[in-house]
Amino acid sequence: MSDTEYHRTLGIGKAAFDSLTEHMEDRSYDGLEYRHVPDYRRGVERGTALIAGEVVRGFPKIPRTLVLETGIPNWFDDVVVVEEKLNGYNVRFARIDGDVLAFSRSGMVCPFTTRFIDRLVDLDPLFDAHPEAMVCGEMIGPENPYTAHDYPDVDSLAFRAFDWRDRQSGDPLPVDERRARYDRFDIPQTQYFGSYDVDDAAGEVDRIVRDLEAEDREGVVMKSPDGTELLKYTTSAANQGDLAYAFSLPFDYGQAFMFRRLIREAFQTIERGESDERASERAHELGEAILLSMRDSIQTVEEGGSVGERHTVRASTETIDVLFDHLRGQGLQIEVEDDRREDGDRVVTFCKRTQATNDKIENYLEGHIVKE
Amino acid sequence: MSDTEYHRTLGIGKAAFDSLTEHMEDRSYDGLEYRHVPDYRRGVERGTALIAGEVVRGFPKIPRTLVLETGIPNWFDDVVVVEEKLNGYNVRFARIDGDVLAFSRSGMVCPFTTRFIDRLVDLDPLFDAHPEAMVCGEMIGPENPYTAHDYPDVDSLAFRAFDWRDRQSGDPLPVDERRARYDRFDIPQTQYFGSYDVDDAAGEVDRIVRDLEAEDREGVVMKSPDGTELLKYTTSAANQGDLAYAFSLPFDYGQAFMFRRLIREAFQTIERGESDERASERAHELGEAILLSMRDSIQTVEEGGSVGERHTVRASTETIDVLFDHLRGQGLQIEVEDDRREDGDRVVTFCKRTQATNDKIENYLEGHIVKE
Numbered sequence: 001m002s003d004t005e006y007h008r009t010l011g012i013g014k015a016a017f018d019s020l021t022e023h024m025e026d027r028s029y030d031g032l033e034y035r036h037v038p039d040y041r042r043g044v045e046r047g048t049a050l051i052a053g054e055v056v057r058g059f060p061k062i063p064r065t066l067v068l069e070t071g072i073p074n075w076f077d078d079v080v081v082v083e084e085k086l087n088g089y090n091v092r093f094a095r096i097d098g099d100v101l102a103f104s105r106s107g108m109v110c111p112f113t114t115r116f117i118d119r120l121v122d123l124d125p126l127f128d129a130h131p132e133a134m135v136c137g138e139m140i141g142p143e144n145p146y147t148a149h150d151y152p153d154v155d156s157l158a159f160r161a162f163d164w165r166d167r168q169s170g171d172p173l174p175v176d177e178r179r180a181r182y183d184r185f186d187i188p189q190t191q192y193f194g195s196y197d198v199d200d201a202a203g204e205v206d207r208i209v210r211d212l213e214a215e216d217r218e219g220v221v222m223k224s225p226d227g228t229e230l231l232k233y234t235t236s237a238a239n240q241g242d243l244a245y246a247f248s249l250p251f252d253y254g255q256a257f258m259f260r261r262l263i264r265e266a267f268q269t270i271e272r273g274e275s276d277e278r279a280s281e282r283a284h285e286l287g288e289a290i291l292l293s294m295r296d297s298i299q300t301v302e303e304g305g306s307v308g309e310r311h312t313v314r315a316s317t318e319t320i321d322v323l324f325d326h327l328r329g330q331g332l333q334i335e336v337e338d339d340r341r342e343d344g345d346r347v348v349t350f351c352k353r354t355q356a357t358n359d360k361i362e363n364y365l366e367g368h369i370v371k372e
Numbered sequence: 373m374s375d376t377e378y379h380r381t382l383g384i385g386k387a388a389f390d391s392l393t394e395h396m397e398d399r400s401y402d403g404l405e406y407r408h409v410p411d412y413r414r415g416v417e418r419g420t421a422l423i424a425g426e427v428v429r430g431f432p433k434i435p436r437t438l439v440l441e442t443g444i445p446n447w448f449d450d451v452v453v454v455e456e457k458l459n460g461y462n463v464r465f466a467r468i469d470g471d472v473l474a475f476s477r478s479g480m481v482c483p484f485t486t487r488f489i490d491r492l493v494d495l496d497p498l499f500d501a502h503p504e505a506m507v508c509g510e511m512i513g514p515e516n517p518y519t520a521h522d523y524p525d526v527d528s529l530a531f532r533a534f535d536w537r538d539r540q541s542g543d544p545l546p547v548d549e550r551r552a553r554y555d556r557f558d559i560p561q562t563q564y565f566g567s568y569d570v571d572d573a574a575g576e577v578d579r580i581v582r583d584l585e586a587e588d589r590e591g592v593v594m595k596s597p598d599g600t601e602l603l604k605y606t607t608s609a610a611n612q613g614d615l616a617y618a619f620s621l622p623f624d625y626g627q628a629f630m631f632r633r634l635i636r637e638a639f640q641t642i643e644r645g646e647s648d649e650r651a652s653e654r655a656h657e658l659g660e661a662i663l664l665s666m667r668d669s670i671q672t673v674e675e676g677g678s679v680g681e682r683h684t685v686r687a688s689t690e691t692i693d694v695l696f697d698h699l700r701g702q703g704l705q706i707e708v709e710d711d712r713r714e715d716g717d718r719v720v721t722f723c724k725r726t727q728a729t730n731d732k733i734e735n736y737l738e739g740h741i742v743k744e
Binding site (some may be wrong): 086 | 433435436437439441442443444445446447493545555575603619620622627628630631632633634639641644651652654655656658659660662663664665667670671674736737738739740741742743
């Protein structure tokens with residue numbers, strides 16, 4: 001497809017497309033050259049990929065409210081559908097030139113997920129019936145190369161669909177239709193909590209979020225029934241879990257990332273009308289997430305170890321090889337810490353070394369002087 | 373003085389001076405035009421002022437160590453002099469055209485401090501004997517228009533000298549000579565703890581800092597005996613106090629400001645080898661400083677109030693008038709909350725409204741959607 005046709009398909013002008021192409025990354029997957037939009041840009045979703053003459057739309061950024069009671073009626077008209085937001089990594093599947101490919105949030109083809117999905121679900125009947133579909137969902141579970149989180153019913157890695165969009169336009173199916181279709185094709189989906197009148201939704205969502213919190217789950221995505229309007233809200237467990245993780249690698253995570261999660265906690269304690277006692281408890285948990293995580297990492301470095309993002313994956317030898325090639329191809333420093341065979345699979349524990357945190361902690365311990 | 377002469381006096385080339393002038397601010401004080409360097413720039417200290425043909429050097433930024441045991445021997449050769457770092461605002465006094473003027477950290481003439489200092493100390497004998505002196509110190513105490521902090525021996529506002537430099541070159545006096553001179557002129561000084569061999573200094577400073585911490589004081593400045601090398605270290609009380617203050621105005625304080633103080637706490641708990649129990653206690657205090665401060669501010673806004681930096685000052689009517697003119701001249705929004713007379717003085721409580729925090733808290737409470 002020529003650039004002219006791409007800009008028409010994306011629904012943006014030629015000038016806008018030309019300026020967009022300057023920010024696109026060129027990559028190749030299995031001999032196929034493609035381009036993608038790795039960052040947020042005006043006019044087109046982050047993660048949009050142009051590949052083999054096809055457009056694969058990025059998944060839209062989901063806006064967030066800090067206060068349910070006021071945010072929900074601001075955002076929705078009549079009815080709010082509530083589903084679970086899962087803590088894993090976002091993936092979109094599309095069939096390109098006969099092959100089902102997995103696209104990451106930023107629009108890269110993920111060779112690991114592309115291969116691994118076959119174990120979990122058979123997407124062929126779906127794409128035979130709907131070749132223009134984009135299957136959107138989350139890869140969750142502990143044996144996860146990007147974002148590991150435990151779910152009681154997931155031993156290794158699982159897929160949960162949460163959206164179905166047109167690959168080219170990005171338009172979603174209405175929630176009911178989407179859920180019925182995934183059921184028909186036997187694709188597991190994210191948990192559905194219910195559909196509520198906008199005036200009752202804040203109370204219902206609060207109840208759901210508290211239940212999720214008790215199970216250390218992430219939160220909810222609220223949707224208009226037609227699937228076009230999305231709004232998210234997360235549990236305190238997710239906020240604090242993110243903070244603990246970020247502060248274990250304090251010089252590699254953005255300060256804005258940390259700050260936003262602190263702010264969410266403050267508005268949540270206010271909206272819930274927590275007593276001084278309960279607010280202090282929350283403050284203590286928050287303080288532990290921050291300080292004790294940093295303390296652990298500094299101790300690790302002090303004792304000669306190194307810190308980083310540690311993951312375990314279980315897959316075929318070939319899938320694991322392409323995963324490591326893929327990660328190293330992005331400039332990540334991968335240290336394999338354990339590599340064993342189990343029931344015909346390779347089970348590998350590896351660490352993505354986070355340079356800044358290791359270096360800065362070491363420097364400060366050695367008495368590096370700060371001229372801040 | 374022409375610009376040519378200024379660049380010679382500053383000891384920088386003409387090109388460097390020309391590029392510096394682009395970043396200088398033009399101001400006037402009492403009909404006297406002057407320029408100053410408001411930000412950190414290469415080649416000359418922030419706060420340097422060019423006034424009436426004279427150069428008034430900015431006070432140098434004091435570097436910091438996060439770890440005493442390694443940082444002190446990295447920075448100093450043989451002997452380390454330890455003095456108290458006070459929590460107030462930094463001021464430099466110089467005599468220009470016969471008048472003693474007070475310069476703020478950023479190089480502005482502060483009309484409040486210029487007038488107020490006469491109540492506290494008589495600088496004239498000092499400047500008669502040493503017209504080129506720059507008297508550097510901290511204005512401390514609760515009735516403070518910039519940085520209020522309680523000190524047991526200060527009811528309103530007091531001055532403590534901590535350095536004596538040449539106004540033009542910025543060169544300091546050796547510590548002993550400086551202390552002797554200030555004594556001679558009856559100028560109160562910052563607390564002197566002692567002079568230690570570099571190998572013993574970390575232990576001594578740790579002991580001093582723990583004592584200061586117990587009294588909710590800020591920390592220490594370590595110096596080489598000749599006064600040229602400086603290094604600072606702060607108490608946990610200061611870190612946490614700063615955090616509580618910053619998080620009470622979360623959208624007006626820089627995230628880097630907050631982050632740095634969290635990092636300091638982490639290295640302090642490590643250097644002190646704190647037990648899990650003690651580290652958890654520190655984490656809880658830290659969490660309270662963060663969350664409960666935000667909670668208070670959100671509650672205040674929720675109840676229709678507004679948050680900001682609240683200060684009380686006690687001075688003559690004229691001094692208070694020039695203070696408010698000065699603050700408003702910098703674009704600050706000042707709300708007078710209380711204005712009364714006491715023993716011939718005006719005692720005014722005012723609030724510097726911090727727009728971002730008030731606006732953002734209000735927006736989020738109203739259900740403003742975040743597209744982060």
